[in-house]
Amino acid sequence: MASTRAFTRREALACDRAALRTGIVHFGVGGFHRSHQQAYLDDLLRLDFDAAKDWCYTGVGVLEWDVKMRDYLKNNDWQYPIVSRVGPTAEDMTMDVQDVVTMRDMQLSFEDPVATVRLLAAPTTKIVSLTITEFGYRVPLNEGDYKLIEMALEGSVDADLASENVDPACAKATVFGLMLAALAARFKAGVRPFTVMSCDNLPHNGDVAKKRMTAATNALSAERFGSVREDFARFVEEEVKYPSTMVDRITPATSPQDIIDLKAKTGIEDEWPVMCEPYKHWVVEDNFVDGARPAWERVGALLVPDVRPHELMKVRLLNVTHSAMCYAGLLVGCTHVHEAVTHQMVRPYLKRIMTNEITASLVADPTMSELISGLDAYAELVLRRFENVAVKDTLDRVAMDGSEKFRVQGRAVVMEGLADERSVRGFALFVATWAHFLKKAVENGDKVKDASAQLVSAPWTVNGGGLEAFLDVEEVFGVLAQHEGFRSAVAREFDDIEQSGVEATLLGYIFGAGNNSNGDLANAHRDVSRVSGSFHALDEVCIPEEAQPDEAVAFVPLEA
Template sequence: MSKYTWLHIGFGSFHRAHQAWYLNELLKQGDDTWSIAAGNIRNDSEHTIQGLLAQNNEYVLETVSPKDERAYEVIKSVKRPIAWEEGLQPLIAVGAEENTKVIAFTVTEAGYYLDSQFKLVQSDPALKADLEGGLNTIYGVMAKILRERMKLANGNVTLLNCDNVRHNGERFHDGLVEFLTLTNQQDIVDWLKDHATTPNTMVDRIVPRPAEDLPARIKEKTGIDDKAPVMGETFIQWVIEDNFKDNIRPALEKVGVELVESVIPYEEAKIRVLNVPHAAIAWLGTLLGELYIHDSTNLEKAYKLAHDYVTEDVIASLGNDLIDLGKYRDVVLERFTNPHIKDTNQRVAADGFSKIPAQMQPTLIERYKQGATPTKTARLPATFFVFMERWNEGKLPFTYQDGILDEAAVRAMYASEDPVAVFASDKALFGELAGKPEFVELMREQVAYIRELIA
């Protein structure tokens, strides 16, 4: 039996193809010190959990390279899938066990409910419910878990954010402290200072929703009848600030995880060179009639949109001191062209109202401060504007998914006399740039450019 438990909240495909893979690598080396327990805040993945429970908690991971080189591996590191229950007591109970020493989570960018000033969006219905005692967000659930851990003889724990959020550990910590303060739980805030750490991390692997033919392919290749398979690209990376509480952690350095003093250079490169182009290609590719990322990236117009943004604005903002960003750009765009992943534009296009302030706004601001006009970066939110215009008209080929979408406000924007000005004046999206005449005019020019590009 394992000595320590790694609890993961947000038991989706990404966790199963990323963090669970790394801990499985340790198992293969004979290190069974750690095992994973995993569950969800929302009741939206029970088919996966029930599938795992029916097959000894094991599942097959298929990885595929751009050259269609496929590999199949049985992942055995998830020992306790936690079935969802109203009130989340099973999940909270595992979080409150003394041998649970890491609580990690992937709840998407929108799952932190932060505005452009990194303050909680208290008007959001889910967060509002949790401020009144609910269990709809990572903050409400974590508050319940930590309250129980305070009762332990040794409740020390590492809280590990594994989402694509800049300075993700710090952002989660500050959001949690604000939540606890708003709910009059200062005792937990005080306890956190001495009993928990929240390291920053950077995670990377493209993991699409499992294709419909995946179970049949796995059956054919391995003979395994898997009810909960997962797939991902061959490439994988994980960088973590080595700041685990009491230095209690898996020996992740033995399986390729980079444990560093500061994640920031890796994080900035990944967010700006991978995450931002990924979303932009999904938006523009959809406007040009494509449904998949690889087909969209292979469009000259979409490829150029991403390439020019990195080349002209990101490299100028970040420099090439630690990471060769030009080389990284080319590797990333090649990864996007992998036709065998079949990653959908729908998945990657999601959560634009979170991605713009968290991932694009910093480059816009930095380039202005450098005395440059960030034309190529402004082109990306302009693409989103036209993309959402199609949504407003009911002309997208799929359902747009966004955790913080204010449908009424967006429809009101497009119904206004000057929708572009309303969009460019939104402080939640553009922070200090919102409403500035030169920025409004830049957005107006770029929206016109995108409309002509797709005509």
Template sequence: MSSEGTKFVHPNPIEGRLRLSNASLDRLPGQIRRPAYNRSDIRPGIVHLGIGAFHRAHQAVVIDDLLAQGASGWGIVGASLRSPDTRDALIPQDCLYTLAVRSGAGTEHRIIGSVLETIVAPANPAVLIARMADPATRIVSLTVTEKGYCHTPQAGELDEQHPDIVHDLQHPDAPRSAPGFIVAALARRQAAGTVPFTILSCDNLAANGHTAKRIVTQFAALRSRELARWIEDEVAFPSTMVDRIVPETTEADRASVAAALGMTDAWPVVTEPFTQWIVEDRFPAGRPDFVAAGVQLVSDVTPFEHMKLRLLNASHSALAYLGYLAGFETIAAAMTDARFAAYARQVMEDAAPTLEMPAGTDLAAYSVSLLQRFSNPALHHRTWQIAMDGSQKLPQRLLAAMQDRLRMGLPIDTHALAVAGWMRYVTARDEAGGAIDVRDPIAAKLKAIADSAGPVADRLAPALLEVSSIFGTLGGDTRMRSAVTQALAKLYEVGARQAVQEFRPV
């Protein structure tokens, strides 16, 4: 779960504190864990696209552990595809930052040193392409969120009309999109006869490796069929399942970290104790010893992807939309309401029959652990943050399970209430008539539909269900239309808090 929306604010010099950097590491308090290796000995082997809070709280931590074990050729070059904020914050700190792990028992602080360099792609596209084309780069990983793939979420196909894709075809050496940069670098490696890097998607996409391969190959084919065939035959796209809750870092978080360090860190990340990374073991160009850092290597990650998307992410989104409408600022706050907690559990229980897991997988225990994690009082994960980009998230988080339940002849009222919550949310007006800051790639389109339909469930639900890029053929299913329309009518009638409190699954 990524952290979007954070903006860089220059540290206040009035604080009079040192700035975190290589030179100030030895002035940290003794209890602060720091890199257990000489950073000057580390060489880059990974380029990461989308160096936001989630990557820095997850994959970069795994690499930090491996560097401490001697894997000196696997440092990270991080790239921001949009904003310079991360670079501007990290460069004065020699790319060091604090990981603050919070639980009810307190906070542990750790300095992460695995990021060696940060690049702002729009400012230096040639530099980023050169880094990716360098034979030393053996893995290109991504956390660019669902919308960063420039695809249609329901079909999982490249959106050839996406503005960034149109631009990248016209300017192949100065791309904007993740697919554009990947293909530009692979084209150079093909021309040079260099072994291609492995592309490692770490985003919340069903079959994320397969989806990334399809999108990248489709984009490459628009440039060169020969290049597309080479990528199809030679480039590995292992799928992954990544799991750690990473809220948006606040000014209060920065102040707390500064107090613990005795110096300023402009760009810390806050997270929970739990972390999980499951990866398909397909790395022709080589990989670090992931297992030594607790990564689970498997031959097929699909069941675990579905488990996370349909249990964790689905219930998270359900709590986000309905919780926001009910006035809860954070997931933990929503979980203090017994009916919201029960509703989240029901989302998981209804999704469970749609999953085909390896023998020995305890879905009930996993669900219990999720409810405990959601209730972490020290983790202020805002409902508004999770509600972002719903048009990209709904298909794999909620709609896939609904489709399976309909095929199995099972009711979908639990998930329908969550979808109705999203519909109510994207009208951009809350229950008191106040404005909602809806962040979504098609927010304007959704609001136009909502404005035309008005706050009438019988008009609004069918109109939104016709957005094929989200709902596909599912939007035309009469059972889907009935369940979602009834749920939306309930939200308009009694409000989200009361609707959840009165909810009883069929």
């Protein structure tokens, strides 16, 4: 048996850190960013120091809890270890430790918002990247944002402006407000813009970022900002580039036990190492302002003209499957992802939903033609990655923010299936297990970790309306809330779980038995009094223009 002490280590690159320059500013310095984008740049720095040294990162935090990350990195001289683990059991695993040096420093915008705007506005900042979770794109601009944009358009965000002379409201500036203020400063100075690169798990994340930016600039009032706002809005829409990306590396939150184990097994003492799987993947749309970017393709990233087929495959076969697995897994008594994916009922449930419903949606998509031949192999790879005991990813972590994950990632699969008259029974079961998970949490008094916790918890309170009220939540289910066939299918699965138990209900789906044995909801009766419009997924976008962010929501740290 291999020893748990089996590990390799790539020690920090011996280099003159004073030679490193910031080329990328990143919002959302969490575990995933540190395990993924930083890893690629660190690999490139090791391969070709001179080519990569001007592309290092400065992080920016906008929330109070970012203080902890800034202080940790600062005390570590901006270095940290990425610990990738793999093994069939906790006793038989190997580790690879990569000491990363590509983070130069980190700012907290609420300590000095003008300094952050200056950092972003500096001509040496070529890319601003984001891992702010799905919710970060829905946070509205506030008065502090508008003041910073106004100051920038007036040319008053300069080195002579003392921080004590800045309106205190600016300390609450948001990610998009800070980026717009910096772009306003560049626009005023006649400097080329930076590229905005979303690295969040969102379908067509570049388009989502662009819509958020352009909607905000178009909403600037003429009374306050004058005629210059129109030229500035064109600058943001036409000159800034917004490449889409597909990112992938399972990165669970670091636990206290992880820190203890790292020291015991390797002798490495660190307060906040990043724990992850060995596998990583990055597909980037090659669309940058003036073509300025690191040569990520030299270290394994894929630069392509269109990311959509790759992101669709990954989001649906990995992220959606992840969510479907976590609720079923928790209901059968599992704690970790590796336990759920090897459970005798959960695994065949996942294989069936991946093959019959998710893969079917991908095969039906004309943009997927070049990747269709590899879909089955990719699906098997996803399940093997979930089996990695060494990752020790918890189902509770995966279950966080289910409302946003379903809205952004899963809902379109159901809508496309209904439109094309394919089976979506597995998704009805997915929603039913999620409903039971929420019901149990509310009844036990457990905190529901969801940015829309109030919306998805309220139906399960006394006199809250139960499943019917849950399925009425259009913020989550969209037009599916009006689809009687899908609602009825979810209700049948929900009742089956309540009456027969979750394992028996999973078994019924696996073998096509039980109340939903026809397995085809697309032809189910639709009450025309409730249904309006088409059910094609393209009729709903991630963030509709007519519903641009107008409500504050919390940032919730999601690692993966």
